[in-house]
Amino acid sequence: MLKKCLENVRKTVPLVHNITNYVTVNDVANVLLACGGSPIMSDEAEDVEDITSVCGGLNINIGTLHKTSIEGMFRAGKKANELGHPVLLDPVGAGASALRTNTALDLMRELDLAVIRGNISEIKTLALGSGTTKGVDADVADAVTEEDLDEAVEFVKRFAKETGSIIAVTGAIDLVSDGEKCYVIRNGRPEMGKITGTGCQLSGMMTAYVTANPDDRLEAAAAAVCVMGLAGENGWSRMQEGDGNATYRNRIIDAIYNMTGEDLEKGADYEIR
Amino acid sequence: MLKKCLENVRKTVPLVHNITNYVTVNDVANVLLACGGSPIMSDEAEDVEDITSVCGGLNINIGTLHKTSIEGMFRAGKKANELGHPVLLDPVGAGASALRTNTALDLMRELDLAVIRGNISEIKTLALGSGTTKGVDADVADAVTEEDLDEAVEFVKRFAKETGSIIAVTGAIDLVSDGEKCYVIRNGRPEMGKITGTGCQLSGMMTAYVTANPDDRLEAAAAAVCVMGLAGENGWSRMQEGDGNATYRNRIIDAIYNMTGEDLEKGADYEIR
Amino acid sequence: MLKKCLENVRKTVPLVHNITNYVTVNDVANVLLACGGSPIMSDEAEDVEDITSVCGGLNINIGTLHKTSIEGMFRAGKKANELGHPVLLDPVGAGASALRTNTALDLMRELDLAVIRGNISEIKTLALGSGTTKGVDADVADAVTEEDLDEAVEFVKRFAKETGSIIAVTGAIDLVSDGEKCYVIRNGRPEMGKITGTGCQLSGMMTAYVTANPDDRLEAAAAAVCVMGLAGENGWSRMQEGDGNATYRNRIIDAIYNMTGEDLEKGADYEIR
Numbered sequence: 001m002l003k004k005c006l007e008n009v010r011k012t013v014p015l016v017h018n019i020t021n022y023v024t025v026n027d028v029a030n031v032l033l034a035c036g037g038s039p040i041m042s043d044e045a046e047d048v049e050d051i052t053s054v055c056g057g058l059n060i061n062i063g064t065l066h067k068t069s070i071e072g073m074f075r076a077g078k079k080a081n082e083l084g085h086p087v088l089l090d091p092v093g094a095g096a097s098a099l100r101t102n103t104a105l106d107l108m109r110e111l112d113l114a115v116i117r118g119n120i121s122e123i124k125t126l127a128l129g130s131g132t133t134k135g136v137d138a139d140v141a142d143a144v145t146e147e148d149l150d151e152a153v154e155f156v157k158r159f160a161k162e163t164g165s166i167i168a169v170t171g172a173i174d175l176v177s178d179g180e181k182c183y184v185i186r187n188g189r190p191e192m193g194k195i196t197g198t199g200c201q202l203s204g205m206m207t208a209y210v211t212a213n214p215d216d217r218l219e220a221a222a223a224a225v226c227v228m229g230l231a232g233e234n235g236w237s238r239m240q241e242g243d244g245n246a247t248y249r250n251r252i253i254d255a256i257y258n259m260t261g262e263d264l265e266k267g268a269d270y271e272i273r
Numbered sequence: 274m275l276k277k278c279l280e281n282v283r284k285t286v287p288l289v290h291n292i293t294n295y296v297t298v299n300d301v302a303n304v305l306l307a308c309g310g311s312p313i314m315s316d317e318a319e320d321v322e323d324i325t326s327v328c329g330g331l332n333i334n335i336g337t338l339h340k341t342s343i344e345g346m347f348r349a350g351k352k353a354n355e356l357g358h359p360v361l362l363d364p365v366g367a368g369a370s371a372l373r374t375n376t377a378l379d380l381m382r383e384l385d386l387a388v389i390r391g392n393i394s395e396i397k398t399l400a401l402g403s404g405t406t407k408g409v410d411a412d413v414a415d416a417v418t419e420e421d422l423d424e425a426v427e428f429v430k431r432f433a434k435e436t437g438s439i440i441a442v443t444g445a446i447d448l449v450s451d452g453e454k455c456y457v458i459r460n461g462r463p464e465m466g467k468i469t470g471t472g473c474q475l476s477g478m479m480t481a482y483v484t485a486n487p488d489d490r491l492e493a494a495a496a497a498v499c500v501m502g503l504a505g506e507n508g509w510s511r512m513q514e515g516d517g518n519a520t521y522r523n524r525i526i527d528a529i530y531n532m533t534g535e536d537l538e539k540g541a542d543y544e545i546r
Numbered sequence: 547m548l549k550k551c552l553e554n555v556r557k558t559v560p561l562v563h564n565i566t567n568y569v570t571v572n573d574v575a576n577v578l579l580a581c582g583g584s585p586i587m588s589d590e591a592e593d594v595e596d597i598t599s600v601c602g603g604l605n606i607n608i609g610t611l612h613k614t615s616i617e618g619m620f621r622a623g624k625k626a627n628e629l630g631h632p633v634l635l636d637p638v639g640a641g642a643s644a645l646r647t648n649t650a651l652d653l654m655r656e657l658d659l660a661v662i663r664g665n666i667s668e669i670k671t672l673a674l675g676s677g678t679t680k681g682v683d684a685d686v687a688d689a690v691t692e693e694d695l696d697e698a699v700e701f702v703k704r705f706a707k708e709t710g711s712i713i714a715v716t717g718a719i720d721l722v723s724d725g726e727k728c729y730v731i732r733n734g735r736p737e738m739g740k741i742t743g744t745g746c747q748l749s750g751m752m753t754a755y756v757t758a759n760p761d762d763r764l765e766a767a768a769a770a771v772c773v774m775g776l777a778g779e780n781g782w783s784r785m786q787e788g789d790g791n792a793t794y795r796n797r798i799i800d801a802i803y804n805m806t807g808e809d810l811e812k813g814a815d816y817e818i819r
Binding site (some may be wrong): 295298299302303306307312313314315316317319320323324327341511522523524525526527528529530531 | 567568569570572573609610611612613614639642643644645646740741742743788789790791792793795796
Binding site for chain 3 (some may be wrong): 026027063067068093096097098195243244245247249250
């Protein structure tokens, strides 16, 4: 299944429209190319509807949110919804500023989001802010660990059910749920946190995966998480004495570029709950 | 001749003002440094006239067009024209959105462009939209191949003559013409398409080449295309097992950095029609 | 002392708010991670106060200045001042355009800047423009060399005293002064000038250093300069045949990532005047 998700990306070369931050945008583009997709970036409100119309999916990332690009997010999102394209939201920094939190919540309210992908703090912020989840603070910690895994899985499932979006929480352990099933994924390495934008890269790639696998969005989202984590492991295995986070960044993208469906099936480390 | 073009860049260190997209801008800057030029970036309308005045050439790229930067493009372009600096237009995504197409056409109308560099689809869009070329759709396909090369050369020559700009169409086969002569260049590798922004990088470098070779702009533009393609070949020859598009990106820039005039003369693969 | 400065960064993981240019921002983020800090980027006026409040220091870089982000610089700077966070100004291109020069001077007037870091031309521009220094043109050349070192040290000390900021002038020889003492630092390699943004990277890292060493800001700023220069030396020692500026960029960041306090003490090449 994961194998087929990967191969569908390489076969159909999904064109992904990205409205994303200027910090990690180049890596997002190269990761999209590495995984077999194709990137376009555009955030100008007058440009986004045309651009999203020639694409297959839309990736919205609020990492360097500007008031001028917020309008573009809504216009692109509505057009993508109209066309039936999957829309992914990466609520970078939700919880760290009112503008980010409120914009993310507004996007959730006004758009039909296929996927919301963030770290546990960002997702908790959205769950609290949207009022769909009670007692989040009480039952979900700020890191998903083996100890509190049951509660975290429960929280992610519940939030997915309530929003109607696939929820992907990434960290040391990754959780991906559509409200019914929850993938618990243990690929990856802690050193990935020393590279800027591995989360943004994953969001771009996940949009390509979901776009290329319209009938299996949950599996596709989970497959993208496994690809990223496994690339982190494979890239690390090629590190040499004296290498650091700059080289590791390149090694991970290279590993995505070279990954086959067989590699993914063999290396993916997950269970379904 | 190509050798002299390369050496003039290294000798004169042309300062290039870039109004370009935020996706590939870092690579554009590093490629400009690698080839022997020097980059400055500025797109704020109130800043661009001062900045372009201290430079030797101007590179306008509409890859992530914003309404706020369009004014900067016109103001910089007019100032550069006034000062006799060469202006290059890279019409990224012309044809994919009305804003991009119309902005590119407006820039063509209002500015004296030394060079327009794009892929065949973008250049066709401009030729159709500017009304200077008839029947483009009939006689130019969306990829330049050996089979339709004669028609493509004819189209590029005609469009160069009509616009008064050097036209550079890059793809598997690259064409560079001033309306009289057309360089047909066969350097490069298909894997370059798996790296974001090799076209943007070429536009930046080409601006440096044209700036440093004011009396031989056609040859300079063709030389830049050969450098990029040859760097793609040389960079590829250094790739190792497990490397992918991230490493290839670095290898290409490294190859530009290390290329000598002799390497270029020896490796350039072109004919003149 | 340098050792302790480095170790305090790794121990306290200072969160640095960056309002910086879109050319080198990704490298700034990865350098901040490499040195042990943590980066956040935000330049939207309505976002910056919240963001800077969760950080420990603020890095303002005017490399691609926009009118829309100027307001963000002032709002973030005032909030950071209010909270007692160190604010660093990198006046990229001051002297090259009126907008840049005036904005830098306005920032100096309205904010309490812990550090101003630039090249000698930029710093001279600010000294002349702020009217605090007389006869700068007469006694400071546009490059700091062994021959004019005495004058340059005098100039930097005087400007530091007059502004109340630590002044860091980087080039072949680097000077860092608080008005009393001046670190004269000779680490680094000329090839670093062939990589875009090593100055911006240093400003980001220096903000982390100053943030993590509140009682030793001068030493911390000097330590950051030594780290950058030493990383340039260490990175260069790993270069292989065929490598160029793209690989060198990665090697430098890798060297920062791997540098220990002992490495720094051993490799730092400085005197205090």
